[in-house]
Amino acid sequence: xxxxxxxxxxxxxxxxxxxxxxxxxxxxxxxxxxxxxxxxxxxxxxxxxxxxxxxxxxxxxxxxxxxxxxxxxxxxxxxxxxxxxxxxxxxxxxxxxxxxxxxxxxxxxxxxxxxxxxxxxxxxxxxxxxxxxxxxxxxxxxxxxxxxxxxxxxxxxxxxxxxxxxxxxxxxxxxxxxxxxxxxxxxxxxxxxxxxxxxxxxxxxxxxxxxxxxxxxxxxxxxxxxxxxxxxxxxxxxxxxxxxxxxxxxxxxxxxxxxxxxxxxxxxxxxxxxxxxxxx
Amino acid sequence: xxxxxxxxxxxxxxxxxxxxxxxxxxxxxxxxxxxxxxxxxxxxxxxxxxxxxxxxxxxxxxxxxxxxxxxxxxxxxxxxxxxxxxxxxxxxxxxxxxxxxxxxxxxxxxxxxxxxxxxxxxxxxxxxxxxxxxxxxxxxxxxxxxxxxxxxxxxxxxxxxxxxxxxxxxxxxxxxxxxxxxxxxxxxxxxxxxxxxxxxxxxxxxxxxxxxxxxxxxxxxxxxxxxxxxxxxxxxxxxxxxxxxxxxxxxxxxxxxxxxxxxxxxxxxxxxxxxxxxxxxxxxxxxxxxxxxxxxxxxxxxxxxxxxxxxxxxxxxxxxxxxxxxxxxxxxxxxxxxxxxxxxxxxxxxxxxxxxxxxxxxxxxxxxxxxxxxxxxxxxxxxxxxxxxxxxxxxxxxxxxxxxxxxxxxxxxxxxxxxxxxxxxxxxxxxxxxxxxxxxxxxxxxxxxxxxxxxxxxxxxxxxxxxx
Numbered sequence: 001x002x003x004x005x006x007x008x009x010x011x012x013x014x015x016x017x018x019x020x021x022x023x024x025x026x027x028x029x030x031x032x033x034x035x036x037x038x039x040x041x042x043x044x045x046x047x048x049x050x051x052x053x054x055x056x057x058x059x060x061x062x063x064x065x066x067x068x069x070x071x072x073x074x075x076x077x078x079x080x081x082x083x084x085x086x087x088x089x090x091x092x093x094x095x096x097x098x099x100x101x102x103x104x105x106x107x108x109x110x111x112x113x114x115x116x117x118x119x120x121x122x123x124x125x126x127x128x129x130x131x132x133x134x135x136x137x138x139x140x141x142x143x144x145x146x147x148x149x150x151x152x153x154x155x156x157x158x159x160x161x162x163x164x165x166x167x168x169x170x171x172x173x174x175x176x177x178x179x180x181x182x183x184x185x186x187x188x189x190x191x192x193x194x195x196x197x198x199x200x201x202x203x204x205x206x207x208x209x210x211x212x213x214x215x216x217x218x219x220x221x222x223x224x225x226x227x228x229x230x231x232x233x234x235x236x237x238x239x240x241x242x243x244x245x246x247x248x249x250x251x252x253x254x255x256x257x258x259x260x261x262x263x264x265x266x267x268x269x270x271x272x273x274x275x276x277x278x279x280x
Numbered sequence: 281x282x283x284x285x286x287x288x289x290x291x292x293x294x295x296x297x298x299x300x301x302x303x304x305x306x307x308x309x310x311x312x313x314x315x316x317x318x319x320x321x322x323x324x325x326x327x328x329x330x331x332x333x334x335x336x337x338x339x340x341x342x343x344x345x346x347x348x349x350x351x352x353x354x355x356x357x358x359x360x361x362x363x364x365x366x367x368x369x370x371x372x373x374x375x376x377x378x379x380x381x382x383x384x385x386x387x388x389x390x391x392x393x394x395x396x397x398x399x400x401x402x403x404x405x406x407x408x409x410x411x412x413x414x415x416x417x418x419x420x421x422x423x424x425x426x427x428x429x430x431x432x433x434x435x436x437x438x439x440x441x442x443x444x445x446x447x448x449x450x451x452x453x454x455x456x457x458x459x460x461x462x463x464x465x466x467x468x469x470x471x472x473x474x475x476x477x478x479x480x481x482x483x484x485x486x487x488x489x490x491x492x493x494x495x496x497x498x499x500x501x502x503x504x505x506x507x508x509x510x511x512x513x514x515x516x517x518x519x520x521x522x523x524x525x526x527x528x529x530x531x532x533x534x535x536x537x538x539x540x541x542x543x544x545x546x547x548x549x550x551x552x553x554x555x556x557x558x559x560x561x562x563x564x565x566x567x568x569x570x571x572x573x574x575x576x577x578x579x580x581x582x583x584x585x586x587x588x589x590x591x592x593x594x595x596x597x598x599x600x601x602x603x604x605x606x607x608x609x610x611x612x613x614x615x616x617x618x619x620x621x622x623x624x625x626x627x628x629x630x631x632x633x634x635x636x637x638x639x640x641x642x643x644x645x646x647x648x649x650x651x652x653x654x655x656x657x658x659x660x661x662x663x664x665x666x667x668x669x670x671x672x673x674x675x676x677x678x679x680x681x682x683x684x685x686x687x688x689x690x691x692x693x694x695x696x697x698x699x700x701x702x703x704x705x706x707x708x709x710x711x712x713x714x715x716x717x718x719x720x721x722x723x724x725x726x727x728x729x730x731x732x733x734x735x736x737x738x739x740x741x742x743x744x745x746x747x748x
Contacts, residue, residue, distance in 0.1 A: 032423070048738045117570050132563075134511075134720045139713075226513060226565075227712030244390040246743070247421045249397070 027253035040254040044242070049232045050255075056142070057234050061211045064147040068207055069200060072155050076162030077188050092163060095156035106153045107220045114145065137225050142233070146217050154210075158203050165199040166192060201274025205267045212263045215240070235259050336638075337433025337457070339425055344636045348372035349404035349644060352388075354380025356659055357407045357463075357627070363653045364644055371640045380627075381408040389416055396424035404635040405644055407463065409627045414452045415704035417630060418459045428452075428459040429633035440646060446694050448663040451702045452628060461649055462663035463627035467692035468519050470609040471588055472581040473601075474682045476505070484607075485581065487615045488524060492551050498580060499558035506575055508582040510552055511563035513708035513716065514624050516725075519583050522622030522700050523611060524548040529736070531701030536740035537748040540729040544614065553724045563719055572598055583612055585624035586689055587660045594680065607683035611692045620697035626663065661689060668693065704743050710735040 028040055044050060075095070082088040098106065112118055115133040116125045130136045137145065169192060177187045193200075218233040219240075232238050235255060243252035271277065351373055353361050361375045381388040388408050395401045417428035432441055441449070441458065445465060452460035470491075472484050480502060485491040495507050510516040521528050526545035530537045539545060555561035564571045566588075576599050582588075586608070593601045611621030629648060631641045648654055655662060655670045662668045672686040714735050718728040737747045 047742065049742070117568065132720060134563075134716055138717045138721070225712070227709050228716050230713040231709065244393055245386060247393045247396070247416075249422075 024253040024256055027250050028257045031250050040250045041258065044251050044254045044258070047238075049238055050235075053232060053235045053238050056139075057212060057214055060143040060146050060214060060234075061208065063143045064150055064211055065204060065207060067147050068151055068155065068158075069204060071151065072158045072162060072203065073193065073196070073200060075155070076159045076166060077192060079159060080163055080166040081184060092160055095159045097156065098153050099155075099157040101153065104216055104220060107149060107217050110145075110149050111220070111224050133225065134228050137221055137229050139230070139233075142218070142221075142229065145221075146214065149217055150211070154207070161203070162196065162199060165196045169195050197274060198276055201270050201276050204274070205270050205276075208266055208270070209263055212259055335434045337430045337435070338633050340638060341634050341636050343638065345639065346372070347637045348374050349635065349637050349640045350374045350376060351405040351407075351644065352376050352378050352403045353407045354378065354382065354409060354627075356380070357648075359657045360648050360654055363657065364647050367647070367651075367653070368643065371643060373640075373644070376403065381410050381413070388413060392417070392427050393421060396421050396427070399424065402427065402632045402634045404632050404637065404641050406630045406632070407627055408630065409625065410706075411451045411623075411626055411628060412702045412704065412706060413628060413630070414454060414459045415702055418454050418457070425633050426459075427630070427632060427634070429631040429635070429638075430457045430459060431461065431631065432456075432458040435631075435638065436642060436645075440650075443650065443665055444663055445665050445668060447696055447698060448626075450698060460628040460630045461645055463629055463649070464658065464660035465663050465668070465693050465696075466585040466587055466624045466626040466660065467611070467689070467696050468523050468583055468585050468622040468624065469611055469688050469692045470581060470583050471579075471593070472607055472609055473579055473605055474607055475605050476580045480580070482580070484609045485612065486610065488547070488551060488612050489615045491581075491583075491612055492554065494581070495555045495558055495560040499560050502580075503559060505560070505578045505580050506562050506582075507555065507560040507580055508584075509562045509564055509566055509571070510556070510719070511716065512565045512567070513712040515566070515584075516552060516715070517707045517711050518622045518624045519585070520552060520622070521545065521548055522697060523583060523620070524551075524614065525618060525620050525697045525699060527699055528733070529701050529707045530699060531703045531745070534744075534746055535748050536701065536703055536737070536745040538733045538736050540733055544617075547614070549725050549729060553726055556719070556725070563716075566592060567598075576600070583622075585622075586692070587624070589675075589681075590659060603680045604682060607681055608685050608688045608692075609683065610688050611695065618697075620695050621692050623696045623700075626660070661693060703740060703745060705739045707736065710739060 029038075030036060031039065079088060079091050079095075082091065101109070113121060114125070114136045116122045116131055116136065117133070119125060125136060173191060173195075174187065177191050182190065213236050214234040215236040218229055218237060219231070222229040222231045222233065222237075232241055236259070239252045239255040239259075242248045242255060349371070351361050353375060355377060357380070358375065358377055361373070364371075365373050365375070379387050388406060388410075392402070414428060418426050420426050429435060432438065444462060448462040448465060449458050449460075452458055452462065470485065477484060480498070482494060482497070483490075485494050491507065498505055498507065508515070508519075510520070517529070524544050524547065526548050527537070527539045527542050528545050530539075540549065552561060556563075562575070564574065566584075579599070584592075589606075589608075592598045593606050611619075613619045613621070629645055631638070631645060635641050649662075650664045650667055652670075654664075655667045655674075658667065658671050662671050668690070672689060675681070676686045710732055714732045715725065715728050718731075719725065740747050
């Protein structure tokens with residue numbers, strides 16, 4: 001019976017997950033069906049767009065991972081410390097709402113927020129010296145913009161998860177801390193955060209995987225800004241251009257594999273440092 | 281880039297943008313691979329299994345005379361396809377509406393790349409709002425025969441092809457072979473506001489030099505009034521540089537070159553910088569909300585394509601200028617230089633070389649290009665001479681324009697500078713991500729040309745062109 005239930009998923013996983021991934025592996029090392037070694041990788045690496053794309057994604061990842069981790073943990077601690085029940089649950093609900101929007105539609109919403117001519121917060125933009133949409137979406141601002149968008153859509157869900165993790169910390173431990181005279185900050189720093197370590201690592205890994213695959217936000221901004229945001233801003237966009245603009249599926253697969261290797265390496269680092277699979 | 285042929289604006293994401301959205305960051309690895317998987321599962325042979333038919337100049341598929349033809353059109357071209365269906369009940373036709381390949385969406389190319397990969401499924405006729413698709417559609421991709429069928433090697437009557445306005449088929453011609461039929465022309469004319477010119481006592485400028493001199497007078501005497509914008513990727517490029525016969529975007533065989541040190545290029549760069557300085561050229565997009573509120577009554581003159589008429593002046597959602605104010609004058613040119621002009625787009629019809637019903641395709645295309653219904657339904661200047669004459673006569677009779685509208689437009693239509701190249705990448709991309717933000721940050725165009733040129737050359741290299 002169990003097999004029957006899981007077979008549908010397994011079939012889809014094989015068809016749309018495993019098989020395509022294997023096919024990408026095949027494509028990355030071949031050209032027109034012939035084995036070509038690392039030719040595809042060499043071509044991609046020497047592309048003038050490759051390094052800037054790596055740089056863009058890396059900058060975004062650094063900014064975003066730090067902001068996301070720090071703020072989510074702090075906000076979760078704050079929400080957890082709210083004693084009033086209805087207020088606590090309302091806050092959690094409000095945090096969660098933006099996450100319920102699909103990625104593309106939330107970017108559409110930000111298109112309006114970022115354009116000083118129509119933005120409801122145009123005052124803020126003008127104070128920052130941004131008079132036009134073109135200035136707002138200039139390349140050096142993008143890591144910040146994508147961080148804000150990603151935080152706004154994704155943080156709520158993580159705050160709810162962290163809240164659950166905080167609830168898991170036993171009452172005795174918290175009580176002991178209070179008896180020892182630890183205030184809110186000390187409790188958080190010495191008790192709660194160390195005990196949430198695995199959860200924080202888990203969040204970092206999931207965010208890393210999502211962040212390296214940056215695609216929707218720059219693509220929509222690129223089209224909306226009529227190209228001021230370059231169509232090859234992120235690595236995934238470059239892979240997309242390779243496949244569909246240049247008809248070079250092999251190069252596209254090579255980029256995807258490079259991305260996979262880097263993301264796996266970073267994830268492994270987090271897993272080992274964060275002790276995700278250690279048992280207590 | 282939108283409104284390229286009088287169609288509608290596309291600041292919203294395109295079909296594939298939305299598709300990407302719902303997949304929300306599923307990696308391109310998965311996307312690419314699953315697409316390719318389907319291709320691998322369904323494909324046995326890449327390429328059509330036809331025989332070379334010397335009389336047409338390409339390998340034609342086995343013909344099935346009664347098979348339906350699939351026609352891809354954008355929303356603006358849907359009426360003509362439906363009219364064909366009514367007038368030719370004997371030819372089965374399937375009309376599919378897509379985004380028209382507008383605004384750099386690349387949907388035409390994306391889809392054909394997938395059909396090439398799978399070896400089947402091509403549409404019979406495609407309309408594209410972009411003018412440069414021939415650069416890839418005439419080339420073999422991943423082993424499949426080039427999508428665009430050669431049209432002047434025996435397929436279409438030469439007599440029919442000769443009916444196009446001179447130069448209209450140039451962008452679709454590679455080494456003497458014609459791969460597409462131009463739907464409409466978009467030559468640049470000089471739009472002017474007669475009431476403002478009369479009020480200020482100015483003459484309609486005839487040359488770029490007049491235009492530059494007018495800008496100084498206007499800036500001094502009536503600050504706040506403008507003579508155009510360079511905030512959109514198609515304006516400075518296709519209107520100014522192309523119209524100035526500046527060789528910044530050239531293709532010779534497989535060699536791409538961009539020369540900003542040429543005299544024409546330099547003079548145009550200086551002209552733009554000068555007019556940005558004195559405030560008569562602005563950086564707003566003509567399709568932006570602010571352009572209308574700020575400049576609706578302040579445009580004294582502005583070089584622009586013929587389709588500005590419907591897209592800006594006669595558009596209730598845009599400038600909505602009253603009748604009897606706006607006129608189209610002959611395009612600007614350098615004093616003593618060749619009298620040439622630029623061009624901003626114009627849609628193209630392609631016939632598929634994989635079609636199983638080439639006769640029906642021919643009938644359809646001739647109908648869409650030159651029939652009376654085509655003239656009636658045209659939203660811009662038709663590329664076919666006889667159709668253009670009828671269309672211009674109708675426009676002139678409407679009485680909206682001052683001056684000799686038909687005369688100026690036909691002059692412009694036959695004087696588009698032929699030196700401009702049509703490679704498989706667009707100059708708009710490099711302008712948009714180098715020049716637009718640079719100008720917004722306060723740099724001058726002269727400061728940016730080196731970087732702009734480098735970006736173009738890089739793109740050319742990636743697309744497989746030799747760079748000179």
